[in-house]
Amino acid sequence: MAAVTSRSQVQRSPLSDTKRKIMKTAAELFAGEGYGSVGTSQISEATGYGKGALYYHIRSKGDLLYDIMTIYLEDLLSEARQILAEKRHVKERVYALSESILRAVVEDKAEMTVCFREVHALEDTRRRSVLRLHGAYLGIWRQVTDDAAREGDFRPLDNDELKALMGMYFYSFLWIGNDRTADIPALAAKFSGIIMRACHA
Amino acid sequence: MAAVTSRSQVQRSPLSDTKRKIMKTAAELFAGEGYGSVGTSQISEATGYGKGALYYHIRSKGDLLYDIMTIYLEDLLSEARQILAEKRHVKERVYALSESILRAVVEDKAEMTVCFREVHALEDTRRRSVLRLHGAYLGIWRQVTDDAAREGDFRPLDNDELKALMGMYFYSFLWIGNDRTADIPALAAKFSGIIMRACHA
DNA sequence: TCGTCGACCGACCGACCGGTATAATATCGT
């Protein structure tokens, strides 16, 4: 099995294939039943590793959750930063950002669900750290809308409005099926269309 | 303590004050730590009742979750139906619906969080039942947008677009604090403003 | 005064929790 995902990857530490497989399986279980309802024996069984092997690769169940969130959010974030650097026009930016996050929602549905739905399961320090990543992602959009407002394309948006609009994306993992890969461009067009209309000066 | 909530209540079965208190406390725990991570002993301790008393009022932990969701979603739904019956103009309808759900998010934050974030924790039959309630609520908005489209005020919206827009509301419990009671009208104005712009013909 | 009843308690049940200890096996550089 190849050790790469389709989207760019921040290599914080080597991250073995085994650990990647464990994270994928765990994310699916967490997304399906909720972090608190999934036992380590269940993860062990689903991955095919015994508990010893499992705990050779993870430090704790909490760490596993934190790692899943961190890796996928950093991935999403680095893609967003790249889009911000490459595209200069509002419309392109909004479409590319929409396409980026919606592709993540479809292709890594379980992981994204965990990233946005299971934040409460983290202990305080880690929750704050993950919320910083959420905030950083929001910051990218904030910059897009502020730039657009400065150039007269968008009306100014306050934080409430921006967060409300982000909710469209952050809630979409609950209803966008992972069988909609082919629809990603259409979905991105719909989402970015809504953003463009909602923010029109 | 009065046995009524501020918003209209569907009286399916008597629903004692004790059970109401248990539901409120449990909803706060579920919202704070996630259904699966909250134990019945914890609920028992937080309510001040022993486990015997607790299980005198509830059939199971799963039932408790289901009851919370059902009651609050039916409440939200009946309010929405009433708005649909009373208001005829799009703008009024959108504002009133926004105000209704945002007030629920602020005033019954924990319960609403559970209603929209813990669906996965339900066993199949009950999950389907709760998802029907979600669908019914979506149906109200569908009718509003369809009526508006028929009269030329809105462009036609497909299901993806409607669900995307609903995500704004359904995700808002994660960032709207329960200290914003005074801001409810302003929030409703912002949300409905976005809807009106996003749907403009 | 008693019997009944709803509300409640806390000890207890077997099962399972997250996590560890120990040992067996696979891999690999030399």
Added chain:
DNA sequence: ACGATATTATACCGGTCGGTCGGTCGACGA
């Protein structure tokens, strides 16, 4: 071939899980 190291399985730990059970207690009707 050898030792070292990486990876895995299994048995097991104390503790907690959801839920039950026998029983207590005060209110109330007869």
